[in-house]
Amino acid sequence: MRVGLFVTCLVDLLRPRIGFAALRLLEAAGCEVVVPESQTCCGQPAWNSGDRRAARLLAEKAIAEFEGCDYLVAPSGSCAGMIRAHYPELFADDPAWHERAAALGSRTYELSDFLVAVAKLDKVPGDFTGTVTYHDSCSGLRELGVKAQPRALLAKLPGVTLTEMDGAEECCGFGGAFAVKFGDISARLAEKKCENVRASGADAVVLGDLGCMLSIEGKLRRLGDEKTRVLHIAEILAGEP
Amino acid sequence: MHFKARASAAAADKALQAKLATAKGLFVEGRRRAVAEIDLEATREASKAIRNRCIANLDLWLERFEEEATRRGGQVLWARDGAEICRLVVDIARRHGVRKAIKSKSMLSEEAGLNAALEAAGVQPVETDLGEYILQINGNESPSHIIAPAIHKTKEEVAELFERVHGKPRKTDIGEMTREAREMLRAHFLSADMGISGGNFLVAETGSVALVTNEGNGRMVTTLPKVHVVITGVEKVIPTLEDLATLMRILPRSATGQTISNYFSVLTGVKRPEDTDGPEHLYFILVDNGRVDLVGSGFQDMLRCIRCAACMNHCPVYQTIGGHAYGWVYPGPMGAVLTPLFVGLENAIDLPHAATLCNQCGVVCPVKIPLPDLMRKLREQQVERGLRPWGERAALTFWAWLARHPALYGLAAKLGVRYLSWLAGGEDRIRILGIAPAWTDGRDFPAPEGRTFRELYSEKHR
Numbered sequence A: 001m002r003v004g005l006f007v008t009c010l011v012d013l014l015r016p017r018i019g020f021a022a023l024r025l026l027e028a029a030g031c032e033v034v035v036p037e038s039q040t041c042c043g044q045p046a047w048n049s050g051d052r053r054a055a056r057l058l059a060e061k062a063i064a065e066f067e068g069c070d071y072l073v074a075p076s077g078s079c080a081g082m083i084r085a086h087y088p089e090l091f092a093d094d095p096a097w098h099e100r101a102a103a104l105g106s107r108t109y110e111l112s113d114f115l116v117a118v119a120k121l122d123k124v125p126g127d128f129t130g131t132v133t134y135h136d137s138c139s140g141l142r143e144l145g146v147k148a149q150p151r152a153l154l155a156k157l158p159g160v161t162l163t164e165m166d167g168a169e170e171c172c173g174f175g176g177a178f179a180v181k182f183g184d185i186s187a188r189l190a191e192k193k194c195e196n197v198r199a200s201g202a203d204a205v206v207l208g209d210l211g212c213m214l215s216i217e218g219k220l221r222r223l224g225d226e227k228t229r230v231l232h233i234a235e236i237l238a239g240e241p
Numbered sequence B: 001m002h003f004k005a006r007a008s009a010a011a012a013d014k015a016l017q018a019k020l021a022t023a024k025g026l027f028v029e030g031r032r033r034a035v036a037e038i039d040l041e042a043t044r045e046a047s048k049a050i051r052n053r054c055i056a057n058l059d060l061w062l063e064r065f066e067e068e069a070t071r072r073g074g075q076v077l078w079a080r081d082g083a084e085i086c087r088l089v090v091d092i093a094r095r096h097g098v099r100k101a102i103k104s105k106s107m108l109s110e111e112a113g114l115n116a117a118l119e120a121a122g123v124q125p126v127e128t129d130l131g132e133y134i135l136q137i138n139g140n141e142s143p144s145h146i147i148a149p150a151i152h153k154t155k156e157e158v159a160e161l162f163e164r165v166h167g168k169p170r171k172t173d174i175g176e177m178t179r180e181a182r183e184m185l186r187a188h189f190l191s192a193d194m195g196i197s198g199g200n201f202l203v204a205e206t207g208s209v210a211l212v213t214n215e216g217n218g219r220m221v222t223t224l225p226k227v228h229v230v231i232t233g234v235e236k237v238i239p240t241l242e243d244l245a246t247l248m249r250i251l252p253r254s255a256t257g258q259t260i261s262n263y264f265s266v267l268t269g270v271k272r273p274e275d276t277d278g279p280e281h282l283y284f285i286l287v288d289n290g291r292v293d294l295v296g297s298g299f300q301d302m303l304r305c306i307r308c309a310a311c312m313n314h315c316p317v318y319q320t321i322g323g324h325a326y327g328w329v330y331p332g333p334m335g336a337v338l339t340p341l342f343v344g345l346e347n348a349i350d351l352p353h354a355a356t357l358c359n360q361c362g363v364v365c366p367v368k369i370p371l372p373d374l375m376r377k378l379r380e381q382q383v384e385r386g387l388r389p390w391g392e393r394a395a396l397t398f399w400a401w402l403a404r405h406p407a408l409y410g411l412a413a414k415l416g417v418r419y420l421s422w423l424a425g426g427e428d429r430i431r432i433l434g435i436a437p438a439w440t441d442g443r444d445f446p447a448p449e450g451r452t453f454r455e456l457y458s459e460k461h462r
């Protein structure tokens, strides 16, 4: 099984270790992982800003880079959602590209979804001990149906106890450009999320999208919480390299 | 004041958020329980199909409605915009020598600013929906929610208002306060010459209007005065009573979490000789005000809206800033789509962007309106019409160009990350981010690891 790892632009810039953790997990699941070095961004910032032309050019680039793989996997519900749900929409008026977009879209997965549904990963290498709570990111949950998958994977870590927080499915306030266009609303949403995280009493909040991670970790620290860890699902599952 | 300023002020208003949170708890929890009683997905699909069917042949169903309503003694009038609504209502009032009009909730009358027009014509409008009444006696404040217009007020604020306006001893119990309002309204109910209501649905096959209310005031407004005027949008027409039954399975459940609202009226025709009550004169003012243009446009889906408010009840942004921040009649996700369509894209530039696109709204909408997709389409139109700020466009265009040139992109990423690391100064966070101050005003920005994935990966695989 040849899997193309779509690292995502945020992971590339800010948290390479999430990319490497995803790589290790995919390899542990027996996949042959390819990482096209020319990859950059899925184009979602352009799409959400209303720049369909730019989004389309970036989509064409990503499709060309990944369509040779059996699957495309991203450690992000947001980017995987963009490719699976929105790439075909971008090419609604171009049958040839639409077909390529739809074909890639149907083989595109968010990491935890892929590990459970396709790769059927049995054992996970991570060794985290403590209680964790899971934040469902909006795109992963509502675009791709990612809900049970990360929890099923966390259950494979013997030292981890999952405790659900209130409002786990509520937005953390990130929303891409929204976070800077409406910084105060965004920060207020993050604050509500952090209140729920802290009320859960968990040692760590685990999530599947770097955008949410930036928003939640940034707010926790600003609120003076130095203790609650914020971990990407790939990191906690893969453990230290 | 623009959206941003209003929203910023509201985002800092924790008292407002506490009030919204209480109501949200009731609505969200209530809806969750109520929709569990039905096959939700099948009912949403069926409701969507009904609404699509009407909108696809809107003219035919409206003609049918007009025919049936006219046959039963009603008169159907058409209004292109708010000004025409006002002119028609004032004309009707004059014709029947109306001095006082009692009103049950009508969003169209808000779109038209009808109360002011009535007052100018010497007709006293009296809001009888409790929430609308509270707002009216508080200096004609505007509603902040489409079904709970005074959601932004606490019990204490209302008690204080009642004491001041009614001149009676202050009450603290909600039941007593409601009774007091009812007593104040009773005289109006009995002395009004005209009733004005909205309409949740118009039923084409019978020429009826269906009203969903919880306080019973709707019944009085539509049956006591000799003249009843229904004001509603043209898109509210549905083909049959059977369709009404389907939609009624989902509307109260989505709105207030009720299996059925306390009152549900289907009003048909004028009072007949054998009837004990009902209006002698019945007028339907069916309003376009931007709706007809949406038929066949990329925004046609929005016409399915049945004004249940589930989208705002579930919207994290609405819950943070409240309804007034949205600046016009309709708040929350449905308002973020409708307002730009009705008042002009250039007059509501921020609204389609004031959402994280989390799609809480889309998944609860009883008629499956893809609200985030519509907001995104509005963003596209802003770009096409050159309405976005120059700086934003330039930055996006440059970034998109860079992202198509991997070598340059890699270099820029590498330098960018070095810069961010330098800003963090050895800490695990950046406290002030000059390029995005709005981010670090409210929270830290986690520091990058220091090198990009691309760098590390190519090193390993050299």
Ligand code: SF4
Pocket: B304, B305, B306, B307, B308, B309, B310, B311, B312, B334, B361, B364, B365, B366, B367, B368, B369
């Ligand atoms: S958009 Fe949907 S959820 Fe919102 S008010 Fe209309 S019908 Fe209800």
